[in-house]
Amino acid sequence: MSLPPVGDPSLLIFPEADKSPLSIRAKALVFIDPRTRQLRQEVERLASLPVPILIQGETGTGKELLARHIHRSSERPGLFVALNCSGLSPNHGEAELFGYAAGAHQGAPSSRAGWLGSANGGTLYLDEIADLPLALQAQLLSVLETGEAWRVGATQPIPVDVRLVAASSVDLWQVVKAGKFDERLAQYLSDGRLQLPPLRERIGDVLPLAEYFLGIYAQRLRLPLPGISLAAQSLLERHDWPGNTRELENVVHFALLVCDGDEIEAHHLNLPAAPRLKRIEQAVTQLLEVGDLDQLAALCELLRRAEQRLAG
Numbered sequence: 313m314s315l316p317p318v319g320d321p322s323l324l325i326f327p328e329a330d331k332s333p334l335s336i337r338a339k340a341l342v343f344i345d346p347r348t349r350q351l352r353q354e355v356e357r358l359a360s361l362p363v364p365i366l367i368q369g370e371t372g373t374g375k376e377l378l379a380r381h382i383h384r385s386s387e388r389p390g391l392f393v394a395l396n397c398s399g400l401s402p403n404h405g406e407a408e409l410f411g412y413a414a415g416a417h418q419g420a421p422s423s424r425a426g427w428l429g430s431a432n433g434g435t436l437y438l439d440e441i442a443d444l445p446l447a448l449q450a451q452l453l454s455v456l457e458t459g460e461a462w463r464v465g466a467t468q469p470i471p472v473d474v475r476l477v478a479a480s481s482v483d484l485w486q487v488v489k490a491g492k493f494d495e496r497l498a499q500y501l502s503d504g505r506l507q508l509p510p511l512r513e514r515i516g517d518v519l520p521l522a523e524y525f526l527g528i529y530a531q532r533l534r535l536p537l538p539g540i541s542l543a544a545q546s547l548l549e550r551h552d553w554p555g556n557t558r559e560l561e562n563v564v565h566f567a568l569l570v571c572d573g574d575e576i577e578a579h580h581l582n583l584p585a586a587p588r589l590k591r592i593e594q595a596v597t598q599l600l601e602v603g604d605l606d607q608l609a610a611l612c613e614l615l616r617r618a619e620q621r622l623a624g
């Protein structure tokens with residue numbers, strides 16, 4: 313197991329990784345699994361087009377990292393500005409997002425650009441966009457469509473040129489159906505949709521990512537670079553990764569710190585021995601309690617096949 317050489321299309325190297333915030337520590341985007349290689353092609357296609365992008369994926373799958381890559385590839389001259397919509401102030405969300413004019417409210421002697429203004433000429437990354445209040449959703453759409461924004465308290469709009477890259481860990485269309493997301497904004501975002509699969513569905517990325525993080529942390533902590541034993545590799549590939557790549561990064565970081573030999577062993581990973589088996593056990597137990605006849609028949613068939621395999 314080793315990472316592809318620099319220049320391989322599955323490994324994107326970020327030239328200015330040092331400029332990224334601490335929460336995004338990657339120097340490269342590791343895409344090795346066939347599913348993420350395919351995604352990579354889609355990303356390259358969309359990045360240079362003047363379309364908004366919606367990245368859907370579970371927490372920790374790498375949505376912000378991908379958004380940063382899209383911004384770099386787009387070569388837009390402005391900044392990449394990242395905002396988590398659930399962090400907007402309940403009372404001053406509009407001013408935070410769109411800015412305010414001088415004198416708009418008490419204690420506002422001068423005007424402020426807001427997040428949108430700071431991203432002028434660049435990319436506004438809105439994480440968890442489903443958490444944006446409905447009223448701001450409609451306002452945001454109008455700004456993006458007209459290229460004009462009204463700061464709170466302003467008497468005239470100002471021109472803005474912002475590319476929106478939004479992320480969501482939930483299906484936006486379901487939120488639309490529930491009446492809590494603006495259908496027109498969802499439509500606007502649907503031109504460039506990217507689905508980042510959870511790590512458990514792209515097993516081919518697990519060991520390359522583990523090796524990559526090991527390299528990063530060994531270098532940063534000035535520790536010798538250990539290998540990963542076969543048992544540890546197998547455990548990494550069998551784990552469910554509910555926290556996705558972020559969880560893998562933390563697990564590898566920890567393993568490196570507690571590793572006392574040339575290789576990371578399974579017990580250094582501090583992972584449950586067989587999480588999937590546990591889940592299967594729970595599902596079967598539930599089925600035995602509440603399953604209907606068809607489900608029980610399907611279960612018997614599966615158990616029969618398991619028996620057959622055991623018998624050799």
Ligand SMILES: Nc1ncnc2c1ncn2[C@@H]1O[C@H](COP(=O)(O)OP(=O)(O)OP(=O)(O)O)[C@@H](O)[C@H]1O
Pocket residue numbers: 335336337338340341342343369370371372373374375376377378439481521557558561
């Ligand atoms: N393909 C990848 N290659 C290298 N590092 C990655 C990759 N994907 C994610 N990471 C790293 O995993 C961590 C989590 O990534 P990121 O913050 O982009 O996830 P996210 O989906 O935006 O999470 P959240 O939904 O919680 O905001 C970061 O440290 C990031 O650098």
